[in-house]
Amino acid sequence: MKILGIETSCDETAAAVVENATVVRSSVVASQIADHHPYGGVVPELASRKHLEAITPVVAAALQQAGIAATGLDAIAVTRGPGLVGALLVGFSFAKAMAVSLNLPWIGINHLEGHIQALFLSETAPSFPFIVLLASGGHTSIYKACSPIEMIPMGRTLDDAAGEAFDKVAKLLGLGYPGGAVIEKTARNGNPKSIPFPRTYLDKTRFDFSFSGLKTAVRRYVQTHGTSSVEDIVASFQEAACEVMVQKLVQAAVSEKASRIAIVGGVAANSRLRQMAKSEAEKHGLDLFIPEIAYCGDNAAMIASAGFHRLMNGERSSVEDDVFSR
Incomplete structure (x- = not known):
């Protein structure tokens, strides 16, 4: 067809x-x-x-x-x-x-x-069921995918989506638009451990997200310290956001006794998120699937x-x- x-x-x-x-x-x-x-x-x-x-x-x-x-x-x-x-x-x-x-x-x-469904446009695709993180400019959610037409919601963002937070932080720092790409590029020259931005896990037994506090923490840091270390700021912000997303995804998989996880959406193109997810997947014996960048x-x-x-x-x-x- x-x-x-x-x-x-x-x-x-x-x-x-x-x-x-x-x-x-x-x-x-x-x-x-x-x-x-x-x-x-x-x-x-x-x-x-x-x-x-x-x-x-x-x-x-x-x-x-x-x-x-x-x-x-x-x-x-x-x-x-x-x-x-x-x-x-x-x-x-x-x-x-x-x-x-x-x-x-x-x-x-x-x-x-x-x-x-973009996962199935690549050469290697997961078999059902699997746990998937959907991270984009407007959405950050976790689903249990049971079939091509059955997706069970497990968690969602309660305020800003991940991509939205990337865009707002980039705008705050005067880096331009779209925020995801410019933050990833700028972060390569920064120290992701230089600034201890908060990791908002909410209830660790649930899989909802909140990025507004992280965004506010970046704004307060800039108000206090300025933007002389912009590379460190974005690297630390990116590290905090990616860490929460990956940990929630892995926790969801463990709770469902799932052996396969996936990440989709525009934020899935972020190289640091991919690296972190790969590392955590290997640590927990999970198979990780992410679409090709084009998808x-x-x-x-x-x-x-x-x-x-x-x-x-x-x-x-x-x-x-x-x-x-x-």
Whole structure:
């Protein structure tokens, strides 16, 4: 089954053709980083307008790259939420109209489910069940993945998501946007043990997260000490954030007696998080799975892959369906 995936939940306009959930025939992503960079973050109205400009050429490029005509598709999968409503509406409306015009089945996909499905676009993928940390700009959660369509929530962030904290700290230090990439790069020249920023574990028997206290600790440090040691500040911040995420993930796996763990989402591209997770996984005898860098951030291949399983489960979307922000 050849499925066209469409993703417009935030600031990337993406389209991909995926065959039978795992074979990526094409994947095209148009980034808006340059457009939002002057503002230090994503401007929702600007994101929507850029999606409108990009959606048609991006879908056309994905079809061309896959060597397939629109009439050769078997179905369409599109992100339904969560995300920015205006941005979501662009992709969702486009997919709905395209599916109706071609008389194709189509399905709206939860963006977070798509991130988890990204694990199966790599050569080595976990078998079910496994425990997965989803860390991105808008979400930090832990799930027990029981099947491609059954994800049991185990914990979530109670305030800022990890990626959001990275962006806010980068903005505080005047490092630019997006925060995740610039903090990782800057941290390479810093000492991660130089500043004892707090590790907020909350209840260690549960798997919820809180990053607002860490973000506030960085702000207070800067107010007191300035930014002369910016490399040490970001390295210490990154170390604290990654340590909490990895420890919670491992604790969740131990509590469920699981032997496999995974990390997905944009923050999964962070090299320090990957290193720390690998070390802890080996220490606890766990198998670790992380998608290729290309599939950590928002992309449409993961949406098409998730759509395959929903469609095979007999699910379909209708023209009355709408997007959701949360």
